Amino acid sequence: MENAADNFRESRRLVRMYSGDVEGRLPHGSNTQVLGHILGQTQPDRRDLTNPWRVFFESWEPSDNESDPITKVITIESNKLRGKWAPFLENSSGNDRLDLSRSEPTMEGVVDLVKEIAASSKSKKDNSRRGKAMKMFHKFCGTIDSHKSMLELIPEGSEYVSIFAGTLNVIIQASVNHERIAEGLSEALCRISEHVVECRSELQMFQTQTMMELVADFYAHIFVFLSDTMDWISEKRRRRLLDSFNENFYQKFESQVETISRKSDTIRNLAARSSRAEQRVTRLTVEDLAKDVRLGLTGEERRHAETVYMAEKIERELLEGRRERQRLREDGEHFKQLADRLTTMLQDKALVWIGDMRSTSGEKLTMSSRAGSPMMAEWRSEEVILNSKHLEDFFYRDRVRLPNDSFNPTRISSEALRRLTEWMKDGSSHLLWLEGPPIEADDFDNPITMLANKVVELAEESHIPVLSYCCELRHRERLRIGNDTREAQSCVALVCALLRQMTELLLPLFESEKDFSQERLRLIDGSILGWSQMLHLFHDLLSLIPNVTLCVIDGFHWLDDRSTKKYLEEFIQVLRASNVRCLFTTTGRSACLRGQMQTPEIVTIETVDLREASWGLDRNNSWAVS
Template sequence: MAAVLSQQTCKYDDLRRKMSSERKPVSHDPVIAKLDVEYNELLLAWRMFQESLSPDDRIDFQQRPQTVEDVLRVVREAAEHWTSSERRHAFRCSTAVFNRVATTMDSHSTMLSVLPDSEIYSSLLYTVLQSVIKASTKYYSIAEGLSRTLADINEAIRAAVKQMIGLGTKLSVVHFIARLYSQVFLFLGEFMYWYSRKAKCRILNSHNQDFHSNLGDLVCSIKSSSGIIAHELTGVSRSDDAETEQERKSSQLKDSYSLGECHLSQAGLKGEERRNASQTTITKQLMWDMQRDAAERSRMREEREVLLSRFLASLNSKLFYLDEHPAEEAESLSEEPEDSRAPSVKLPQGSRHKFTRVELQVSSKDLQDYFDNDDQVYDFDPDSEIFADASVIESLRGWTRSLRSQVLAIAGLHSTSFTSPVTLISAYCTSLARQQKLPVISHFCCLPREPPPAGSTRARRGLIALTYSLIRQLTELVPPVLDYDSTCDLSADRFRKLDGTFKSWKEALSVLDTLLLFAPPILFCVIDGLDVLEDPSTDGYIQLLVQLLVGHPKFLTSVPVNRNTLRLRNTLFKILFTVAGRPTSLLESLSESQVVFTE
């Protein structure tokens, strides 16, 4: 990690020297000076960001000041891309929210117009906005998070701008506006850093992006600063300003390490002071992530009955019987959880290692070459209704409501003319889990279109894709810092052994097994279409994967009690297979009670 940061610092310093002629002179006014420092830092961060982007994600800017119209053009192009995309349902939310962004974008020009050198500030702002919107266009979860954030910022600034009309601008207001845009520039720089880090880990396509938890504190500060400007202009604070300030304070109270203040402390700093403050922010972000992850895991364990009930209620709203069938009330989730009497054990005094989640994702990034993230979800109309036999619906309800780890396989008919109802069940369960922030790993199996390399088959490539896809999704669900002994090898060397062939198949299964030891207290695993991978070349291999997953609920995962003691717990592991026909690779690994057939 230190080597990576050192490399980035050297690149940062080299680029700073090259750009010395482009930097804006710093004002003698100390408040404006802070804005000028942030301007120069944002310019530098943007240059680095541009260099890191692929040509398709990069904008070729004309040599002239950038305006609101330039930003609106990029927003329109993004909307056109989303509406024509095969996955337009996924981008539906981004399209709607970016309409809000477009209608409020001109507020920046009005607000910045009271500052000296306003065109310089606004041109850089609109330049960076074009870059980040364009770079996010292909990634629906990032596009959605960015669009919501920009809409919130723009609307807060627009509310303040309305108070400026017809009023003179006092020096104090100018200073408040300078502070506001110091925060806006800092936020944009932090976003580009966050994006670049995700790109380095190759998880921009992830379906589990948590945009707000990393940058939400800065957004709250920007909204609060906008409210202060409105108050300064009118002498009257609005109720929603008070709510924003309360939201910011509440966020800080939850963060015992004052992450928000740590972010803001970077504003106006230069050189070594800036680097030190940035490093402190990174460290505190990691500490906060660890604290939040531990709290979230504890909440899941305590509220698993409530969480499953909520999931079941939503699932019930989409399920309909093919034939008339009396409605049944959901049974109470009263059974005793598997780990309610789990013992504590002393750790062996062997060598232990610590590994961050980011390091794990960097080490495993080459696995992305063997699968497509789009195969982890299924594009369907979220308003679709699911019609199924009574046996399927009742089995699905029982699988959902149980407080014990369970496996369920639903086998339907082969279909080529329309989406199989059993595939829709998997699609909806996957989507619902993500909507309700429940940990889920999923994959919809298919055969690759391109010819396989010599010595392989399409079915083998599809099975490798499934396995590596599950591994990569689990790297996003492990704790921010993994503390493990020498028997759990998750080093970069081990991931390098996974070469996309069956020579490393046992190694891949072993890595998957190890990662499951760090799974959250509740984990859904949804796999559709194992039947398409059935082939003489995969005979025996699919069974090994299924047996690993099905057997894992019997193993205890570990929760630290203190440095030398672990409390053993079972992850509540909900595994759902949906298939067409009767694939022997699946049926041989499951009992009759775990399989339901539907015509």
């Protein structure tokens, strides 16, 4: 399939090269030569056909005067975008790096890339979240021609088309292997392009200077958005959080996306008003538009604007974080929503609806406050995330979440779901253990593991902060110094995975008397010998994340061993002393949980049928719950 795509691209390139030379091959002065001259004017620079990525590696200045009000701002932003493109590509990992030999910075190249990714996703049977992203990318591709037509209205438009398309290619390729980023990016591109198709037809009728300035301003803002996107992905890469589930790309860039969308809406409205000669109203509307403070600035002014922009961004994120925690504290609706979703599973099995959800509005979101302490210090979450990025070496990121496509609620006992739902409603109970029978099965064939992961997914849909990890013992894994058993190493992996996720739930700016410096966090070296440092940090972070956080730990029984007994007991005791709700799910005996959990906190699932047919539908195919 790749060969066919490569052949198609090569044939298209050869045709374009031939079309560029057509004028010289025709008799001078003939009608065909005149026609060839006209057609040749629409062809790109011949150097771009032999080296299509030239625009990103060679310096370029527009031919028009830089004071041209139409191109001045977009020229500045396109040059800044070009400056970030090469380092971004170079720092991308193998799977995230665009193959320049098999791609080109054209709108057709964007469409080809999306088609190839979609075909690859289909062959790998990727999960539903990536499928949603691919649908959104396909939808965006439907607007590609309109973007091209609009950009070509601007002087030097073909250069901007190349920069726009080439940047899209490299960002899309960098995002597709990270489902949350791909989902958010595709949604943002669709939102930005919402009115572009309508604008295209109207612009053909009203190509006034005012309109061209608006189009240039529209794409200058898009270029700033793409530039910020590369910065954000690079920063996530630097902090080793590309696969984090706690940051939402679209939410991060929502204000920028909405501003750009309003710009396109203004272009559309201007065209409509032009037809009614309502220029004065249009001018007032344009003047009222919000504008990115960095737009068009260079040198010291740009650096100052960047500082102002980042300060305002941190302030907005801090305010939004405080508002979100206030909402979580006041309404208590999020666990109610999660219980509702679990109840739906019961309804799917024709079970009588459990009853009205008991309000949890009395639940308090408290922070560890020691304002009188002289040791109080101000910390930034970004700083803590960077100081803890080495923890990524001690656990497997793919065990934080598992795809849910194989989950089938009809295979889950109604009684098990009912007990889980009641626990979600009961704000006074913080720990629950679903103890299943010993099962030898892969993750996706293990119904209890899939139930745990489904709870995580439903919690996210209910906007509940989530910590999760699926424990395992990896065969043939090299034990680090200090870890004498696989159980000890897996115990370290669990805590390090939770620590990393907790750093992502911190407010952007917070005060604490605790030490979150690199010196302290570097004491955690992946060895069970550093357990006290890990557990103390775990305890400190628990006091700083939202009280309504849900923690889901699957496969805890794999960690049970004489070498880990005291560590696991301490871990459960710290969780019990916190306000975090924690769900343990196991398909095997856990002596530690049996000793630490109270009777009302244990749901024992005695039997399970692992046949292909659905479980839990009759007496012979059911989970017995005690």
